[in-house]
Amino acid sequence: MSKGTLFLIPCTIGSSPELVLPSSVFEVVNQIDFYVVENLRSARRFLSSIKISTKIDDLTFYELGKHTQESDIPSFLNPALEGKNIGLISEAGLPAVADPGGKLVAIAHGRGITVKPLTGPSSLMLALMSSGFNGQNFRFRGYIPKERGDRISFLKDMETEATKRGVSQIFMDTPFRNDHVLEDCILHLSPKTFLNISADITLQTELIKTMPVEQWKTQKPPLKKRPTVFIIGRPEYLY
Amino acid sequence: MSKGTLFLIPCTIGSSPELVLPSSVFEVVNQIDFYVVENLRSARRFLSSIKISTKIDDLTFYELGKHTQESDIPSFLNPALEGKNIGLISEAGLPAVADPGGKLVAIAHGRGITVKPLTGPSSLMLALMSSGFNGQNFRFRGYIPKERGDRISFLKDMETEATKRGVSQIFMDTPFRNDHVLEDCILHLSPKTFLNISADITLQTELIKTMPVEQWKTQKPPLKKRPTVFIIGRPEYLY
CATH class of the missing domain: 3.30.950.10 (Tetrapyrrole methylase, C-terminal domain)
Incomplete structure (x- = not known):
């Protein structure tokens, strides 16, 4: 079975999504059911704001914030090992720059999972x-x-x-x-x-x-x- | 008379514009008649690819490349002093990072011209x-x-x-x-x-x-x- 991809999904930095996100971001989130997010509440709010077609309650979220146990992080990538795509979303702007998401990306490389960054506001x-x-x-x-x-x-x-x-x-x-x-x-x-x-x-x-x-x-x-x-x-x- | 704005317009880095540029970029270029560009040919090609509504021959271009005389650069901002918006476009990706466009931005600050960056691929x-x-x-x-x-x-x-x-x-x-x-x-x-x-x-x-x-x-x-x-x-x- 081929592995899923870890998509690095940019978030807005305060303004409306149309101002700062290309249409490819809107398309990608409609193909993802598993998310690793810096903050659960703000990630749900962001996904609602960009009007994804999946019901938010049908999505699976893993929270990767300051208080996450480091030993729990590798398991967040299990869906990708089973062929599912995963989205990484931080509180604002680009994920994995100056936030705990970088740890997930590092582990993804170690496990041979493709990392795919999407363009957004920095x-x-x-x-x-x-x-x-x-x-x-x-x-x-x-x-x-x-x-x-x-x-x-x-x-x-x-x-x-x-x-x-x-x-x-x-x-x-x-x-x-x-x-x-x-x-x-x-x-x-x-x-x-x-x-x-x-x-x-x-x-x-x-x-x-x-x-x-x-x-x-x-x-x-x-x-x-x-x-x-x-x-x-x-x-x-x-x- | 109020001054025009210097818009920093991102370009693609090889892929199609929809993949990496938010819709705000498409809207902004339709309101600009004056451009400062790193390379004339690639800037015209880029503007065609994003299908701007203005005829490209009706636009004014100033070339700001390696061979531009430094003393010519300040005059490229004259349209902004006369209230017109100006767009800065580099060969690929974000303008004014690792290209001569930074000089234009520096002069804009010295003349009190508003600098407005748009999101794009870096x-x-x-x-x-x-x-x-x-x-x-x-x-x-x-x-x-x-x-x-x-x-x-x-x-x-x-x-x-x-x-x-x-x-x-x-x-x-x-x-x-x-x-x-x-x-x-x-x-x-x-x-x-x-x-x-x-x-x-x-x-x-x-x-x-x-x-x-x-x-x-x-x-x-x-x-x-x-x-x-x-x-x-x-x-x-x-x-």
């Missing part, structure tokens, strides 16, 4: 392409540390890699701390260092702007609770 | 999400050096950053040299180091696989002329 890439910074050498750093001292040296380290070595530095924080991140950038980065802020990407309230830190100082946008990507970089062209 | 992200590697800390390194010695130390440097520091390392080469890249990985990386190869992403012939180098050694796929993304990384789960 807040990191939408922010990077909009920044005007070096897109030939960039780094995603994940979440900025919470502790003050670590945070400051993290910012300084990124600034050096960005301005001296030209590696664009992408990072984020949990949305309720975003205003503090901007404040820390203003306090601890050089006034001439360039910072891109991309908030509410793909939403009506989208804000995307690249300016030197000294300009952000006098034009601070409210960022609290708005999903935001920050990038420190060197502009590709100095206007 | 071979880098499709490969990364499919790799099973750390998606919380990764780096895109661009193209691997051509010169032998530089190439080997580049590979070793990436291997260290990936295996010791857990930073997934994404890189590529021009398609006709891909077989040599794989050969170099086999010769110069540790047999236990994990390598993801993602070739022909979104095409019928798509190959996406993560294995230790020692396994690639005995299962070398032909990669010549196939667009390929390579990633050296540490799997999120060791099966």
Whole structure:
């Protein structure tokens, strides 16, 4: 019996599905009965929003979140070993990037299960392409540390890699701390260092702007609770 | 007069537009008469393939490629200063990442022109999400050096950053040299180091696989002329 495929299914990042998902995503979900999801409730809501033809109660869901026992994960792939396709869905955007889904993908490779990614919104890439910074050498750093001292040296380290070595530095924080991140950038980065802020990407309230830190100082946008990507970089062209 | 918007318009990466582009892309291109494109011929072909309603001969194109005079670029934004929307299109995938389009975006920020990215396929992200590697800390390194010695130390440097520091390392080469890249990985990386190869992403012939180098050694796929993304990384789960 041939094995099923593990489809990596992108989710929206706040906006309506038509804005960010190609029609192939809508077609694929109609052929899948087994899902591994980061959060059960939001995955069901997402599948309803894209109006799949299968009744949601007829689908099987395995939850792969922060609290999942690591030893349970391999069994989530059993349907694929039995020839069924599986869909992996995270809370927002692309699955298996900065979420526990990566573990499932790693196991799939070990078991010879085909992994098939579908195109969808990546807040990191939408922010990077909009920044005007070096897109030939960039780094995603994940979440900025919470502790003050670590945070400051993290910012300084990124600034050096960005301005001296030209590696664009992408990072984020949990949305309720975003205003503090901007404040820390203003306090601890050089006034001439360039910072891109991309908030509410793909939403009506989208804000995307690249300016030197000294300009952000006098034009601070409210960022609290708005999903935001920050990038420190060197502009590709100095206007 | 309010300024026009610079739309960052994704292109396909080989497959048909419906597979990788959301319907919003089709809607936006029908409202744009001015384009800045990496390559005139492929941009016209792309716009024909997505069946825009405007006659292609009625559109205005500015070419922003390797041979464009840097001093000419700012003028490409004049239509936006006069209130018209502009579309930026690169040869494949997302514009302004690893192509000259980033310069235009940087100038747009300097002139207060709104930059609006649209979702589309990024071979880098499709490969990364499919790799099973750390998606919380990764780096895109661009193209691997051509010169032998530089190439080997580049590979070793990436291997260290990936295996010791857990930073997934994404890189590529021009398609006709891909077989040599794989050969170099086999010769110069540790047999236990994990390598993801993602070739022909979104095409019928798509190959996406993560294995230790020692396994690639005995299962070398032909990669010549196939667009390929390579990633050296540490799997999120060791099966």
